[in-house]
Amino acid sequence: MKIYRQSFWRTPCVIGVFFPFAPIAFLLLLLYCDTWHQKAISGFFLILFSTLLFAWLSLYCYVTITPKQLIIKNPFLPIPLFNKAYFYSDIEKIELEHPGGISPVHMLVFVTGKRRRRFPIDLVNHKAYPSLIKDLEEKGVNVEAVKL
Secondary structure, eight states, X not given: OEEEOOOXXXXXXXXXXXXXXXXXXXXXXXXXXXXXXXXXXXXHHHHHHHHHHHHHHTTBOEEEEOSSEEEEEOSSOOSTTTOEEEEGGGEEEEEEEOOSTTOOOEXXXXXXXXXXXXXXXXXXXXXXXXXXXXXXXXXXXXXXXXXX
16 A cells, blocks of 8 residues: 655645635734624634635545555544545546646546546645656556646
8 A cells, every 4th residue: 555645834835825824814803803703703713714725625635556446544633535546447547637826736547437626636746746646557557648
């Protein structure tokens, strides 16, 4: 079994989004500290923060290669939508694509008889992609790297 995973703090989205905007959010919190007693404003910020946190944490998946299955997991959201296991015999092909910017690399899994699934694999180190592709091809999976 081989696990392709890097530290959460070394991912491009954390470095490009979290570190620049965390001080700004903290300063805004200090500026509006006296209005937090109002339920409407605090409720709005709570809903906004919860939605953004859920969307942000959905970007972090990592890949595990076992002798029989390809497993894609999200360590922060342990729900079936973000955690999936595929047998190698069921996979038609896999595409790795990078949309550009600081967005994560997406792994598109095409399964026979089903729709494709898209997983953002931001917890996989960029230097490990050649090794990941090689290991998947050794298992008999057709892998295409698009804009990688």
